[in-house]
Amino acid sequence: MGERSRVISLVPVEGIGEISPGDDIAELVLAHAQLADYDVLVVTQKAVSKAEGRLVAAAGPEDRRRIVLSESARVLRERGDLLISETHHGFVCANAGVDLSNVSEGWASLLPLDPDRSARHIRDALRARGGVEVGVIVSDTFGRPWRNGLTDVAIGCAGIAGVVDLRGSPDAGGRTLSATEVCVADELAAAAELAKGKASGVPAVVVRGVDRSWFREASVKAEVVRPYALDLFR
Amino acid sequence: MGERSRVISLVPVEGIGEISPGDDIAELVLAHAQLADYDVLVVTQKAVSKAEGRLVAAAGPEDRRRIVLSESARVLRERGDLLISETHHGFVCANAGVDLSNVSEGWASLLPLDPDRSARHIRDALRARGGVEVGVIVSDTFGRPWRNGLTDVAIGCAGIAGVVDLRGSPDAGGRTLSATEVCVADELAAAAELAKGKASGVPAVVVRGVDRSWFREASVKAEVVRPYALDLFR
Numbered sequence: 001m002g003e004r005s006r007v008i009s010l011v012p013v014e015g016i017g018e019i020s021p022g023d024d025i026a027e028l029v030l031a032h033a034q035l036a037d038y039d040v041l042v043v044t045q046k047a048v049s050k051a052e053g054r055l056v057a058a059a060g061p062e063d064r065r066r067i068v069l070s071e072s073a074r075v076l077r078e079r080g081d082l083l084i085s086e087t088h089h090g091f092v093c094a095n096a097g098v099d100l101s102n103v104s105e106g107w108a109s110l111l112p113l114d115p116d117r118s119a120r121h122i123r124d125a126l127r128a129r130g131g132v133e134v135g136v137i138v139s140d141t142f143g144r145p146w147r148n149g150l151t152d153v154a155i156g157c158a159g160i161a162g163v164v165d166l167r168g169s170p171d172a173g174g175r176t177l178s179a180t181e182v183c184v185a186d187e188l189a190a191a192a193e194l195a196k197g198k199a200s201g202v203p204a205v206v207v208r209g210v211d212r213s214w215f216r217e218a219s220v221k222a223e224v225v226r227p228y229a230l231d232l233f234r
Numbered sequence: 235m236g237e238r239s240r241v242i243s244l245v246p247v248e249g250i251g252e253i254s255p256g257d258d259i260a261e262l263v264l265a266h267a268q269l270a271d272y273d274v275l276v277v278t279q280k281a282v283s284k285a286e287g288r289l290v291a292a293a294g295p296e297d298r299r300r301i302v303l304s305e306s307a308r309v310l311r312e313r314g315d316l317l318i319s320e321t322h323h324g325f326v327c328a329n330a331g332v333d334l335s336n337v338s339e340g341w342a343s344l345l346p347l348d349p350d351r352s353a354r355h356i357r358d359a360l361r362a363r364g365g366v367e368v369g370v371i372v373s374d375t376f377g378r379p380w381r382n383g384l385t386d387v388a389i390g391c392a393g394i395a396g397v398v399d400l401r402g403s404p405d406a407g408g409r410t411l412s413a414t415e416v417c418v419a420d421e422l423a424a425a426a427e428l429a430k431g432k433a434s435g436v437p438a439v440v441v442r443g444v445d446r447s448w449f450r451e452a453s454v455k456a457e458v459v460r461p462y463a464l465d466l467f468r
Binding site: 008079144148149150162164184195209226231234 | 240241242243244245246311313318325326335375378379380381382383384385386387396397398414415416417418420421422424425427428429431441443444445457458459460465466467468
């Protein structure tokens with residue numbers, strides 16, 4: 001069998017504008033997008049953190065460093081004012097995901113406490129109020145070793161797979177594939193970023209045409225985050 | 235200003251079938267897809283390596299190990315029969331990109347000698363014979379530290395940016411963005427993978443709707459590969 005190819009579209013959700021603490025992302029998305037069953041909604045961490053009120057005052061560099069350290073489970077590398085640390089969720093990223101861009105002057109946004117739960121919350125609200133069965137991914141922009149440039153990855157998901165295990169599926173030549181666990185959640189986040197535009201204030205993208213077998217209960221924390229003990233590079 | 239959002243479509247190129255040494259990828263794509271100016275064609279490493287005859291006999295595990303080592307500039311980690319090494323191009327990946335899947339029994343595929351050149355070659359042929367001005371990315375499936383699952387990344391590009399530098403662009407709130415060098419080549423490769431299907435034998439995907447400012451002379455080697463001396467995790 002194997003996974004069949006398919007046409008996919010990436011549609012930015014325009015017109016939502018600035019998100020504030022207490023805003024209801026599901027409601028905003030339903031007001032500005034046409035969702036259908038088996039769509040995947042990719043929402044930025046920044047939008048989710050703002051809606052959830054995950055904002056703290058950050059007066060200066062020392063304040064910021066204190067916040068980054070409190071968001072970190074361990075610091076892996078430090079260079080200048082850049083800290084690469086592991087967050088309490090297990091994400092390895094710059095400054096523990098603490099971000100000064102796209103928030104008001106003097107404030108910093110923190111990662112959601114439980115991004116899988118954030119995704120689930122939005123998914124449940126879209127189901128209840130929009131009557132649609134969709135997958136939801138919360139995305140953030142991370143660097144990585146060995147390669148320049150940032151890419152968007154999934155920090156939370158609901159209703160759509162984190163990692164799809166294709167091991168054991170025959171390849172096109174009939175031979176068994178040996179190592180093809182694909183992180184579709186990260187690929188969906190990266191794809192959405194292409195449609196989002198970086199500075200455009202678009203907090204969400206609808207991905208349509210995704211393989212239906214990928215829709216299931218899921219978790220970035222359980223599927224994508226590699227435990228410390230299994231990691232060869234920490 | 236900032237980058238505007240946009241609708242993007244990912245269309246798999248169906249019907250090409252098995253690629254053999256000497257095959258002309260540009261010709262095969264032109265026969266099976268409708269390309270337009272400002273499309274990005276993402277072609278798999280496997281297709282490019284086969285067309286370029288980058289196949290070697292791999293009789294058994296020892297043979298394979300010998301091949302992996304000869305494709306490696308340095309070995310970074312070893313666990314069981316998995317070697318994580320840096321290739322001569324500077325890519326860090328499992329088994330130096332040597333792959334036994336989707337090739338004939340007893341053979342292994344090697345990475346193209348110069349994947350940027352491979353991409354350029356296809357781009358030039360599409361321009362000359364198809365009359366279209368497109369970007370081309372050669373993609374491969376890599377693992378990464380800290381996160382489970384593989385994702386597709388760019389190993390070569392032509393006519394489309396590797397990394398887009400948005401530093402200095404104002405964010406939606408008018409504040410200057412501090413670190414937003416985005417690796418759009420990797421995001422394009424990841425997006426294409428969603429449309430390709432893993433075991434479907436689809437060697438190429440057309441991405442339409444990409445920001446036109448990203449089309450320029452480019453190179454994965456020059457833009458995306460982080461030099462050893464600048465890497466905090468090698």
